Structure formats: C-alpha cells, structure tokens
Amino acid sequence: MGEAVVAVTREDQEMLADAARSWVRDRAPVSALRKLRNQRPELGYDPDLYAEIVSMGWTGMIVPEAYSGHDFGFQGMGLLAEELGRNLTPAPLIASAVTAASALLLGGTDAQKSRWLPRLVDGSSIGALALEEAARHDPAAVALTASRSGDGWLLDGWKRPVEFGMAADLFVVAARTNGGPGDTAGVSLFLCDASAEGVERHPLTQIDSRAAAAVRFQRVAVGPEQLLGAVDQGFGLLDQVLDRTRAVLAAEMLGSLQEAFERTVDYLKIRKQFGRHIGSFQALQHRAADLLGEIELVRSAVYSALAALDSGDDDVALRVSAAKVLAGRTFGHVAREMIQMHGGIGMTDEHDAGLYLKRAHIADMTAGNIAFHRERFGKLLGV
Amino acid sequence: MEGDLEAFRIEVRDWLSANFPPSLHGLTPLHNPADASERHESADYHRWVQAVGEKGWGLPTWAVEYGGAGYDADKADVLAQEFARAGAFNPIVGLGVMMLGPTLLEFGTEEQKRRHLPPIARGETRWCQGFSEPGAGSDLASLQTRCEDKGDHWLINGQKIWTSFAHIADWCFCLVRTDTTRKQGGITFLLIDMLTPGVDARPLKLINDTSHFCEMFLNDVKVPKSETVGEVNGGWTIAKRLLQHERSGLSEQRRATLDLVPLAREYIGLDAAGRLADGDLRPRLLDHLIMDRAYAQTIERRAAAIEQGSPHAPAVSTLKNLGARIAQDRNELAVEILGNRSMGWEGELYRDEELGIVRDWLYSKCYSIYGGSHEVQNNITAKQVLNLPDQ
Numbered sequence: 042m043g044e045a046v047v048a049v050t051r052e053d054q055e056m057l058a059d060a061a062r063s064w065v066r067d068r069a070p071v072s073a074l075r076k077l078r079n080q081r082p083e084l085g086y087d088p089d090l091y092a093e094i095v096s097m098g099w100t101g102m103i104v105p106e107a108y109s110g111h112d113f114g115f116q117g118m119g120l121l122a123e124e125l126g127r128n129l130t131p132a133p134l135i136a137s138a139v140t141a142a143s144a145l146l147l148g149g150t151d152a153q154k155s156r157w158l159p160r161l162v163d164g165s166s167i168g169a170l171a172l173e174e175a176a177r178h179d180p181a182a183v184a185l186t187a188s189r190s191g192d193g194w195l196l197d198g199w200k201r202p203v204e205f206g207m208a209a210d211l212f213v214v215a216a217r218t219n220g221g222p223g224d225t226a227g228v229s230l231f232l233c234d235a236s237a238e239g240v241e242r243h244p245l246t247q248i249d250s251r252a253a254a255a256v257r258f259q260r261v262a263v264g265p266e267q268l269l270g271a272v273d274q275g276f277g278l279l280d281q282v283l284d285r286t287r288a289v290l291a292a293e294m295l296g297s298l299q300e301a302f303e304r305t306v307d308y309l310k311i312r313k314q315f316g317r318h319i320g321s322f323q324a325l326q327h328r329a330a331d332l333l334g335e336i337e338l339v340r341s342a343v344y345s346a347l348a349a350l351d352s353g354d355d356d357v358a359l360r361v362s363a364a365k366v367l368a369g370r371t372f373g374h375v376a377r378e379m380i381q382m383h384g385g386i387g388m389t390d391e392h393d394a395g396l397y398l399k400r401a402h403i404a405d406m407t408a409g410n411i412a413f414h415r416e417r418f419g420k421l422l423g424v
Numbered sequence: 425m426e427g428d429l430e431a432f433r434i435e436v437r438d439w440l441s442a443n444f445p446p447s448l449h450g451l452t453p454l455h456n457p458a459d460a461s462e463r464h465e466s467a468d469y470h471r472w473v474q475a476v477g478e479k480g481w482g483l484p485t486w487a488v489e490y491g492g493a494g495y496d497a498d499k500a501d502v503l504a505q506e507f508a509r510a511g512a513f514n515p516i517v518g519l520g521v522m523m524l525g526p527t528l529l530e531f532g533t534e535e536q537k538r539r540h541l542p543p544i545a546r547g548e549t550r551w552c553q554g555f556s557e558p559g560a561g562s563d564l565a566s567l568q569t570r571c572e573d574k575g576d577h578w579l580i581n582g583q584k585i586w587t588s589f590a591h592i593a594d595w596c597f598c599l600v601r602t603d604t605t606r607k608q609g610g611i612t613f614l615l616i617d618m619l620t621p622g623v624d625a626r627p628l629k630l631i632n633d634t635s636h637f638c639e640m641f642l643n644d645v646k647v648p649k650s651e652t653v654g655e656v657n658g659g660w661t662i663a664k665r666l667l668q669h670e671r672s673g674l675s676e677q678r679r680a681t682l683d684l685v686p687l688a689r690e691y692i693g694l695d696a697a698g699r700l701a702d703g704d705l706r707p708r709l710l711d712h713l714i715m716d717r718a719y720a721q722t723i724e725r726r727a728a729a730i731e732q733g734s735p736h737a738p739a740v741s742t743l744k745n746l747g748a749r750i751a752q753d754r755n756e757l758a759v760e761i762l763g764n765r766s767m768g769w770e771g772e773l774y775r776d777e778e779l780g781i782v783r784d785w786l787y788s789k790c791y792s793i794y795g796g797s798h799e800v801q802n803n804i805t806a807k808q809v810l811n812l813p814d815q
Contacts, residue, residue: 051732306810318813326806333805334746337738341721342714363714412707419710424685424700 049114057117060097061124068093069130071393077131078250084208085252086131095164100138103285104146108158115285115350119292119343126296129400131251133167133205135293140286141168144213148230148270148278157211157232169209170282171200171233171256178409180215180279181225185258187216192265194218196233196258202245204407206254210235213282214258218273225276230269237261248399284361287408288346291361294368294404295336295343298375301397302332305379312384325382332375339367359421362414369405369414376401429502436506443475449511473515477546482516483525490529490537491545519588520544520551522673524597527666531613531654540595540615552590552625553670554598554616554640555663557583562800564599565608565660569642571600578614578652580622580645586794590625590638593618597666603657613659615651622646632786670795671740681716682781684709684757691761705760712753719750741796741804748791748798755781755788 069090077087094100102118104110118139125132142161145154145168160166174184185198196216203212212233219227233240239261242254270278306329309320319325342364349357376398380387387394405411445468476482479493484500486492495503507514525544528537543549560567569582580600590596596616603610616623622645625638654662688709693701700706722738729737758781759766766782768774792798806812 306812310811310813317815320812321815323803323806326810326812327799327802329810329812330742330802330805331745333739333810334742337722337742338715338718338746341725342718344725345718345721363717366711366714367718415707415710415714418714419699419706422685422710422713423698424688424694424706424709 049117053113054117054120057113058120058124061099061121062127064093064097065124065128065130069125069128071128071396074129074131074250074396081246083244083252085205085247085250086133086208090130091132091134092164094132094134095162099134100164101162103139104142104158104162108154109162110158115288115347116344118289119347122289122293123296123299126293127300129249129297129396131249133169133208135286135289136170136205136209137161137166137168139289140170140282141209141211141213143282143285144168144170144230144269144278145232147281148275150266152266153232153269161211166211167205167209168211168213169203169205169254170286171203171206171212171214172279172283173202174198174200178406178413180283181228181276182222183215183217183228184222185214185216187218187229187231187263190262193267194231194263196231196239196261196263199255199257201255202247202253203242203256204251204253206242206256207244207252209254212240212256213269215275215279220273227273228276228279229272230275230278231263232267232269233258233261233263237263247403249396249403251403280358283408284357285350287365287414288343288350288361290404290408291339291343291364291368292347294372294401295339297397297400297404298339298368298372299336301372301375301379301394302329302336304393305329305375305382308383319382328378328382332371332378335367335371335374339364339371342367359418362409362418362421365409365414366411366418369411372401372404429498432499433502433506436503437510439479440506440510440512443472444510444512445469445472448472448513451513469515473547476515477548480545482514482547483521483545486525486529486541486545489542491542516545516547518544518547518550519553519597520549520595523553523666523669524551526669527597527662528653530665531662535650536615536653549594550589550592552587552593552596552618552638552640554584554587554590554596556586558585562797564663565611567599567601567611569598569600571602571612571614573602574646577649578647580614580616580642580647582642584640584642585628585637587625587638587640588636590618590640591627593625596623596640597653599659599663602659606657608660609657611659611663612656613653613662614647615653616642616645616647617651620645620647630787631789632783635787637790667796668740671744671801682754682758682784684713684754684761687758688761691763691765705757709757709761712750712757715750716754719746722746739805739809741801741809744795745792745798745801745805751791752788755785759785 073087073090098111099121101110102113102121103115105112122135125134138161142158145157157166161168172180175182185196185200187194187196196214200214212235214231214233216229216231217227218229239259241257241259245253245255247253269275309325309329310318312319342360346360346364349360379394379397383392383394386392409417447466447468480486480488480491481493481503483491484493484495484503485497488494521544525541528540555564557567557569569580569584572579582600584598587596596618598614598616599611600614601610602612618625622643623640625640627634628637628639630637688700692705695701700709722743726737726743762778762781765774765778768779768782770779
C-alpha cells in the first residue's frame with residue numbers, strides 16, 4: 042500500500058472544521074435525527090442531507106484525486122466525523138467513504154478502484170462492510186463460506202448487523218475461503234452487488250435509529266474480478282480497513298461526547314433547586330471536572346490515532362485500539378452523567394439525553410468494544 | 425534568518441561536543457535534590473551546571489541582564505533540539521526557575537530582578553516556597569505568619585510546613601500576614617534569606633521515610649523592606665500567579681517512569697497464550713497503560729496548542745489531576761505486581777528495586793495533595809474552566 046502524501050495545512054483543517062460546524066448546526070440538528078426516527082425510513086439516514094454532504098466533498102476526503110477525491114487525509118476526515126457526531130447525524134459517510142473506500146484503496150485492482158471509488162465519492166453508490174455474524178465482534182471468526190465454483194466462488198451465510206446495509210448497493214463481504222472460524226488465514230474479501238441474485242436483506246431497527254441490515258447470502262456467485270486482494274490473505278487487509286473505520290468512528294464519538302458534556306454543563310448553569318443553581322454544588326462540580334479530564338485523554342488519543350494513519354506510523358493499531366477504548370468508556374460515562382445530572386427530564390423521550398446514551402452504546406459495540414480493544418492492545422504489547 | 429539559525433545550530437553542536445561531560449549522557453536533570461537516588465554529586469555535574477549557566481542557556485529566553493541569553497523562541501528551539509540530539513539535559517532547574525523567576529519577571533522591581541534572577545539562571549541559588557502552614561493547607565489564604573512593620577525592616581514570626589527543600593535552600597519566597605482584618609487582602613509576598621537568624625528548617629519524616637518536605641520556623645526574623653515583592657497586602661495576586669506556574673510545572677513534569685510491562689512479565693509471568701498470568705490485574709494494567717499514553721499525548725497537545733496560540737490548550741488544573749492520578753495508579757499496580765516482595769521496608773533480602781518501588785508507592789500519595797489538592801484543582805476547573813456558578 043502506498044501512503045498518500047497529505048499536504049494539508051492547519052488553516053485548511055480549521056476552515057474545514059468551521060464549515061462542518063456551521064453545516065451541522067444549521068442543517069443537521071438533533072431534531073433531524075428525531076424526525077428520521079419518527080418516520081422510520083428503512084434507509085436509516087436522510088438522502089437529502091447525504092446529498093449535501095456529498096456536494097461539500099466530504100465523501101472524497103481520503104480518496105486520491107485520480108479517483109475524484111481530494112486526498113485530505115484522516116485528520117481532515119476525523120474533524121468532519123467529530124462535527125457530525127455532535128448532533129448524532131446519521132449518514133453512511135464512514136461506512137461508505139471510509140470503510141468501503143479503504144477496502145478498495147488498500148486492496149483493490151485499478152479496475153475495481155476506477156469502477157467504484159468515483160461512485161462512492163459522488164454518492165451514486167453507497168458501500169458497506171458485511172463482516173459481523175455472531176454476537177461479539179471478532180474479525181477472525183468469519184464463518185460465511187465462499188466455496189469454489191468454476192473460476193469464482195459461491196457465498197453462503199448470514200451477516201448482521203451490516204451498518205447502513207439497507208442503503209448500500211455495494212457490499213464488501215468478509216468470507217471464509219479456507220480454515221475455520223478463528224483462523225486468520227483463510228479469510229477473503231469480496232465485492233458484491235447488493236442487487237446480486239441470492240442476496241436478501243432485512244432491516245434491523247436499532248436504538249440509535251440508524252437502520253442496519255441482516256443480510257443473507259444464498260449461493261451468491263462472485264467472480265475473480267470481485268476478489269479484493271489475495272485469496273485467503275484477506276485478514277490483514279480487513280484489519281487495516283477496520284482500523285481506519287475505528288479511528289474515524291472514535292472521532293465521531295469524541296464529537297458526540299463533547300456535545301453531551303457541553304449540554305450537561307450548560308444545564309448545571311440554569312437548573313435551580315434549593316434556591317441555587319445545581320452547578321454550584323461541589324458534588325456535581327467535581328464530577329464535571331473529572332469528566333473534562335477524561336475527555337482530554339480521549340481527544341489526545343483520537344487525534345494521535347488519526348495522525349498515525351496520515352503519517353503511516355507502524356503503531357497505528359496500538360493507537361487506534363487505545364482511542365477506541367477511551368472513546369467508548371468516556372462516551373458511556375458522559376451519557377450516563379448527562380441523564381443523571383438532568384434528573385427526571387433526562388429520562389423523558391422528549392429530551393435528547395437518551396439519544397446520546399443509545400448512540401454511546403451502539404458506537405461502543407461497533408468495530409470492537411472496550412474489552413475487544415483492550416485485549417488487542419495487550420496482545421500488541423506482548424502482555 | 426534560516427542561515428543564521430543553521431550557523432547557530434553548528435555553534436551549539438560544537439560547544440556541546442567540547443563541554444558536555446560524556447559521563448552525564450542520558451541523565452535527567454535534578455528534580456529532587458533531597459532524594460539520594462536522583463542526586464548527581466560528580467565534579468562533572470557541577471562543571472556542567474556552571475558551563476550552561478555562564479552561557480545563559482539554562483533560560484535562553486531571559487534577557488542577558490537577568491542571566492539569560494536573550495534569544496527568541498526559534499533560537500531557543502534550536503538550542504533545545506541540539507541538547508536533545510546530544511543526549512544533554514538542561515541542569516538549570518528548581519523552584520527558582522519554575523516558579524519564582526517568571527513571577528519576579530512580572531512583579532519584581534528592576535533592582536530585584538537584577539539581583540535575584542542572574543544567580544537563578546546560573547544555577548547558584550536554590551529557592552524554597554514558604555506558603556503552607558499547619559493551619560493553612562488547601563485554604564492557603566488563612567495563613568497566620570505574623571509580619572510586623574519595624575520601620576526599616578519587617579519582623580516575622582510563625583511556622584511554615586511542606587516547605588520543599590527548605591533545609592538546603594539559600595532563599596525562600598514566602599507569604600506573610602501584614603493585615604489581620606482582611607483575608608486575601610492582608611497577605612504580602614517576601615523574599616527571605618535562609619541564613620537570616622531565626623530561620624530554622626528541618627525535613628519531615630513521612631510515610632516513605634525522610635523527604636524534601638520541611639517544617640520551617642520563623643522566630644523574630646528581620647527582613648529588609650527591599651525584599652517585598654509587589655505592594656504590601658498585594659501578595660495574594662502574586663501568589664495565585666505563582667501557583668499557576670507551579671501547577672503548570674507539575675502537570676508537565678515527566679516523572680521518571682517505571683516501565684510496568686517488563687516488571688509484570690518478570691514477577692507474574694505469561695500464560696500459554698502469551699497473556700499475563702494474573703487475569704484480574706491484566707485489564708487494569710492495560711487500562712493504565714492506555715491512559716498513560718493518552719496523558720503523554722495530552723502534554724504534547726498542550727505544548728503544541730500554546731505554541732500555536734490556540735485557545736484550546738487543556739487546562740493545567742485538569743492536567744495536574746490527570747497526571748497525579750495516573751502516576752498513583754502506576755505505583756499501585758507496581759506494588760501489586762511485586763506481590764509479597766512489596767512488603768519490605770529495608771534489608772538485604774529485598775532487592776533495591778523492590779524497596780524503591782515500595783517507597784515510591786508510599787510517596788506517590790502526596791501527588792494528589794501537593795501543589796493544590798485534587799479537590800482544589802477540581803474547584804479551579806469547575807469555576808475557571810467550566811464557569812460553573814458559585815450559587
């Protein structure tokens with residue numbers, strides 16, 4: 042893999058973050074998520090908002106110019122995800138423009154890249170990773186089989202949840218071509234049209250209102266031109282694709298938890314009980330101060346993981362797992378405190394606190410939870 | 425400009441190869457001169473202090489008349505880079521450098537700056553901080569040390585405690601009470617020569633044995649009025665500023681860190697799958713290592729933010745608490761890893777490293793008390809960073 046040379050100045054990044062912040066504030070308030078939830082569209086996002094995201098160029102952040110992208114790097118992508126996270130904006134940006142795009146960039150042939158990347162960038166296609174099967178995230182445990190058939194393969198099995206799987210027209214499917222669940226050797230990645238014969242999808246209604254899919258593959262034929270990377274050698278590619286996904290997801294979580302924290306601190310300044318602002322009580326002040334410290338650690342870990350992706354550091358995996366652990370723990374902590382410090386009002390459906398708690402849970406479960414990444418961090422350190 | 429900097433870089437490089445004693449290569453500066461394990465008593469060390477002090481390179485951005493080198497930030501950066509490249513440390517450290525120097529630059533008279541700053545920059549004077557008293561800890565402004573106006577001098581009577589390095593210090597910057605009718609508004613900031621009759625300091629015995637923390641008695645101590653910094657009764661403002669420098673110094677301090685990974689491998693061992701054999705300790709150790717890395721990255725992020733003039737630098741009150749808590753976790757894990765080898769106080773049946781880990785663990789409990797306790801830092805964060813209301 043060749044690392045893109047990212048020549049992006051701090052000023053460029055600040056302009057980008059400012060633009061994203063204004064757009065999220067004006068066009069994608071939390072009420073947009075609420076509206077989406079109440080209308081329950083199967084897609085799990087608002088296509089009009091995604092079209093605006095596409096028109097601002099955000100889908101081309103990590104894609105080289107040769108494939109219609111802007112090559113802005115992961116730190117730029119992270120800034121966007123952070124802003125989108127603030128208002129819990131559901132969009133297939135990470136699924137399509139980070140995860141699927143990275144699978145193509147890192148493992149695709151010229152033909153595969155030329156065919157799909159410009160479409161992911163211009164929004165005419167949406168990609169999604171079909172990886173999860175069992176209850177617990179474990180990329181080596183892939184069981185869905187790809188059995189030899191002529192010069193191609195037949196895919197058989199279930200994938201769930203596939204994030205934005207109802208919206209996607211392109212699946213990147215992790216399949217077992219050799220060995221058994223638990224073996225890192227014998228995993229292969231395939232590109233598969235969502236409309237291919239034998240693909241059947243069912244919506245999963247999630248607590249965060251981002252509809253995922255359960256996808257069934259029944260004797261779905263894939264040809265050699267649909268294989269991503271080398272056969273049986275897909276695990277390393279998958280691991281890298283996942284790390285890019287996790288780093289940007291952690292940035293999104295950082296934005297969400299920052300917003301949840303700020304809203305909570307604001308509430309402490311206006312809510313009065315016993316004739317005084319509850320934010321004047323030391324018990325609450327100290328919990329808020331401790332949370333701020335936790336958040337500083339998350340921010341550092343997330344920015345460090347994104348920077349490592351841009352510079353091609355060899356400890357990317359270590360940094361990404363550390364960031365996902367801290368983001369997962371602190372998002373959960375902030376979300377629980379958001380409800381507790383709001384008291385009864387925080388328990389109502391009308392208040393946004395519950396939306397942050399629900400998203401915190403799903404974001405932690407996605408692409409490996411705290412326990413998964415702590416375990417991985419330990420293995421990488423050799424303890 | 426670039427060319428000038430490159431010429432300067434070569435000058436520094438040449439000077440270092442001629443003057444930096446190879447015996448000191450890779451050592452760290454003297455943060456704790458009372459701790460024998462950190463003491464550098466060699467002739468090379470003293471030569472190095474003198475050489476750096478003479479060049480003004482210990483505090484390169486201070487003006488020449490105050491003992492610095494008068495450099496701008498770019499030139500100081502080159503200096504720091506070349507020191508790092510040569511494995512050389514800056515030996516000009518201590519409370520004079522970290523706390524009093526910046527405070528005097530802001531509040532001192534020209535005469536005070538010219539008299540006190542150059543010896544600090546040359547590493548010749550050691551300073552201690554006479555702030556806390558037996559009855560004034562977290563509530564520092566309740567301090568009682570009496571300061572009477574005797575016409576041409578002040579007369580001081582009282583007791584200070586937790587006065588770091590007082591037993592070996594040459595000078596003390598001290599808070600005294602000049603007005604008993606007002607709390608914060610009755611405090612004055614004085615500089616006291618430790619050789620003045622009536623000053624008596626001795627180290628306190630703590631839970632980890634002797635320490636650099638002292639108690640200091642002031643009995644009829646005469647202090648010239650020329651050693652008053654700022655206005656009489658205006659000391660609290662100066663003290664608060666000085667405490668910011670202290671928090672900042674403490675939060676950025678890289679404690680000599682023990683690497684827990686090899687320690688755990690040695691004392692606990694790995695199971696067949698290559699994991700630490702203690703399945704309970706392992707996730708707690710990993711959580712600590714993850715937070716420790718993020719803390720180091722946060723220190724770097726703060727430095728970068730300050731350099732860029734960004735308003736988003738993490739607050740020192742937040743960092744001080746993070747640093748203290750993470751360091752205390754490290755010490756707790758270390759003694760847990762050692763098992764019953766962490767039960768020893770002294771004796772040849774314990775390894776020196778084991779005894780050191782135990783003493784460090786005991787000592788580490790003060791990290792969340794000194795320099796403003798965890799609770800005081802959280803009050804500062806709540807009020808000054810989060811702007812939470814008083815009522």
